[in-house]
Amino acid sequence: MYEKKDKKTGDTKPKLTSLSALGEFGLIDRLTRNVKHYHPETLVGIGDDAAVIDAGDKVILLSTDLLVEGIHFDLTYTPFKHLGYKAAVVNISDIAAMNGIPKQMTFSLAVSSRFSAEALDELYAGVVMACDKYKVDLVGGDTSSNVKGLAISVTITGEAKKEDVVYRSGARPGDLLCVTGDLGSAYIGLLLLEREKSVFQADPNMQPELAGFDYQVGRQLKPEARTDIRNLLIGTGIRPTSMIDISDGLASEILHICKQSGAGCKLFEGKIPIDAHTTELSKEFKIIPSVAALSGGEDYELLFTVKQEDYEKIKDIAGISIIGHMTTASEGKFMITPDGKSVPITAQGWDGMREK
Ligand code: ADP
Ligand code: MG
DSSP states (O other), rough: OOOOEOTEEEEEOOOOOOOEEEEEEEEHHHHHOOOOOOOOTTOOOOTSEEEEEESSSSSSEEEEEEEBBTTTTTTTTHHHHHHHHHHHHHHHHHTTTOOEEEEEEEEEEEEEETTTHHHHHHHHHHHHHHHHTTOOOEEEEEEEEEESSEEEEEEEEEOGGGOOOGGGOOOTTOOOEEEOOSSSHHHHHHHHHHHHHHHHOOOOOOOOOOOTHHHHHHHHSOOOOTHHHHHHHHHTTOOOOOOEESSSSSHHHHHHHHHHHEEEEEEEESSOOHHHHHHHHHTTTTOOOHHHHHHOOOOOOEEEEGGGGHHHHHOOTTEEEEEEEEEEEGGEEEEOOOSSSSSOOOOTTTTTTTTT
């Protein structure tokens, strides 16, 4: 650690590293640099959407996510039921990203005295609704008081055959880069909710005006996990070479695949699937629609790569878009704009546009 001398007292003080200088992923790398594994069953630890644990004839997938009031959700416009649903779904999404089947979940709360039991009943109604829909067993959790606000921690397990697990690291140059559904709407939904919140704060007599924005607001408040993609791909005989779910934004997730696979990529901006109304609304908010998709996040769609020879099988599947291809690492990571310009792809975790 570097020492710094105080000019007045002459004392030496350690020079401390700010978290913002490290960024989210720099911090995770730093904190986990001394981690060792002791068990041969731990096939894969930190670095993917879930850890992978050998269980004989199959593997167990294990993932966790933390949601903090004021950072990940705002209770002025998030109904408790939606929050419970979303907290479960974002974890289920990480299992879908490994090509696994979600199985068990624990759900933990740190809650201040500001909340009523009725509010938490609603939260759990949302959790149970997600568990019903995705057939996940809620098997435990922990409950704590909190000085201020609400924090939720969810852990999930999943299951897969060892050979079926899809990692972030399997993409090879030439592979096609594909995405499910459409992107950017969850972010526009957030902007719409924030806009109504500021109108309400300026004049509490104003009622929120969200009619006509159901799709965008729904994508933000009640996302779904793409557990359906596993069966869809099995049905067409395609096995993705790599996969990740889009929680932080397309750019950040593409960079994870490139980094873990030791590859580069060429992404075609014009191929990014964006809902027509979301495109219109982006312009209203003076945001380039592709930027909402690239940096917005929280769409919980899947980004995956397939071998080039699977092109014929994948090109006509409704709800899957081919948005580019992988290259060698030395060719870099670029987005090609509709007028043919090459722009380097950049993204940051929590330093991104979405975080406050
Ligand atoms: P995701 O967006 O899929 O939830 P993250 O980007 O949060 O994944 O995390 C990336 C990887 O780093 C994961 O393997 C996760 O388990 C691991 N990770 C994140 N935070 C920590 C931490 N504080 N300590 C150990 N591992 C962590
Ligand atoms: Mg993930």
